[in-house]
Amino acid sequence: MAARLMSAQAQVCRLGKHVVAEAPVVRQFHASCYTASKVALSKFDSDVFLPYEKLNKRLEVVRGRLNRPLTLSEKVLYSHLDDPANQDIVRGTSYLRLRPDRVAMQDATAQMALLQFISSGLKKVAVPSTVHCDHLMGGATETLGWIRDVKKGDKNTIVTSYNRNFTGRNDANPATHCFVTSPELVTALSIAGRLDFNPLTDELTGSDGKKFKLKAPFGDELPAQGFDPGQDTYTAPPASGENVKVAVDPKSTRLQLLEPFDKWNGKDLEDLTVLIKVKGKCTTDHISAAGPWLKYRGHLDNISNNMFIGATNYENNEMNNIKNQRNGSWGGVPDVARDYKANGIKWVAVGDENYGEGSSREHAALEPRHLGGRAIIVKSFARIHETNLKKQGLLPLTFANPADYDKIQPTSKISLLNLNSLAPGKPVECEVKNGSKVDKITLNHTLNDLQIGWFKAGSALNRMKELAQ
Incomplete structure (x- = not known):
């Protein structure tokens, strides 16, 4: 069998x-x-x-x-x-x-997936699709702990019973240590209010001043009468969605209807500005921070204000502080990117090894595209993030010679040439201009025929719409 x-x-x-x-x-x-x-x-x-x-x-x-x-x-x-x-x-x-x-989507990514689908103009999905809300339930049952005001940079500890324990995820504070343990121990530590509490030996003091110990947790491994299915609030969609319109308040800070990304114009990408040259590790959390930003998951423009704020700038070893090559001022990465976009300046980001590791967060690909990015050039990619970049019409490129990373400076101009002949397995020609000096380097990619179609159409959804017409 x-x-x-x-x-x-x-x-x-x-x-x-x-x-x-x-x-x-x-x-x-x-x-x-x-x-x-x-x-x-x-x-x-x-x-x-x-x-x-x-x-x-x-x-x-x-x-x-x-x-x-x-x-x-x-x-x-x-x-x-x-x-x-x-x-x-x-x-x-x-x-x-x-x-x-059938496609079953997790709520954290489904919100943006649905908004993207609406922007594509497609009338209906190809197969039945549903969204399950584990994060909504998890927020009620798993986030046990005590809350206190902590300034960014102050040492802090969070103990949770679920695996969101990487830097800055829960409170956007890089100095916070997060530990994963059982729900029972999280509850005990929350009641005690201190990390060195041992529920097996330590006593607590009640409101009457008397000392007491917590009883060992007990309960049925599985409910004898089965799980409560809860209230069924499902409302079936209409048989035809032809006349259905999705109304989103334009003043909303948490939901935003999207416009399709622009289509490639068929020309080489010349004299691209380097938005940021990232030094060292750059996970999807560095590219699109979580914590308080997660409430903007359905509003691409607002959540884009966290783009690259956790990445270390090669030029000054600082986070979220880069030089605006247009006017010489210094500012946050999202602010500079917005200035470039408003002035029609296309840009690239440059990174190190295993760029985009960690969560498969799609916002880490959506945000650079939304704010005017055209390519991400790195020594190597985490595979899932590389694919996410392709879906949004960005060119994920790797140095054929990793040492060429050193040839690109924050003031460099990058040209990606002969893109009309872009093909699977064929390297991309690149010119790096530093003043009057021009270095020619080779960039590799893993785009297949299908994904090259995504790039040319502006995104995977744009291409799907083209094929449906």
Whole structure:
């Protein structure tokens, strides 16, 4: 049997009137008794059924090509390939073209995804799509702790029961240390109000002045009567969305309808200004900080005010302080980028190794594009962020010779040449101008034919709209 998850409950599978098997419940990709059953895709799609037979056929094609055992993850992915017979399959290299039957989006990224989709002008999604709100629930159940005013730069500690423990995530303070532990211990430390509290041995003082100890936590591993499904507030959409308009208050600071990004004009990108040359580590959190900024996830212009504020400027070893090459003033990175955009100046950002590691936060790609960026040139990329840049129509480029990073200065002008002949595997010619000196360097990319189409159209969504017309 292929991938399967066992349950303690038994289930009888019948074909017609004949009992085929009585065994523990098994979820699997192929077994005739299960594929013969009609299972709804979701409670919202009662007349659309899980396509076990189709998934199994795709999987068998891939199994025959690879001729080796497949992991569970591989079975899930490969059974959803759009063209399993011809799909290039190389671990860590290939971009898989998938054809899912439903898309379930996490709320943190879905908000911007929905706004982007609206901006594309497409009438409807290709497959049913839903948003689940784990962050809304998590905010109520997991963020236990005591709150006090802490100035940025002051040492602080936050203890949480969920894995948002990287620098600045919870309070935008780089001096805050974040630790992950159990919900029980977070609760105990919150009640005590100090980090060295040991609930096994230490006492607390009640309002009556008496000493007491916390009892050890207890409870059922699973609720005896099952989980409360909660209140179903789902409202079905209209059968046709042709006449539906999404109204967003133009005064809103948290939601903003978007305009499609501009299409590439077919010309080389010449004399681009260097917005910032980043020194050292640059994660998606350095590019688009979290913490208090997360409330602007649905407002691209407002959240763009955090762009690169955590990145270290090569020129002065400072964060969020760069020189405006247009007028010679110094300012925050977003402010300078906005000045460039207002004056029609296109720019690039230059980075170090593993640029964009960490969270797959799409805002870290949206913000540079929104504020006038055209390319990101680095020594190497974190793979997911590199793909996010491609989707927004930015050129993610890497130095063929990493030492060429040193040839680019904050005052340099960058030209990306012969873009009309941009092709998979073909390096990009680049000229770096420092005054009267011109260095010619080579930049590599991993764009495939599909992604080059995204760049030319201005974004992946722009390209989808072109194909739909």
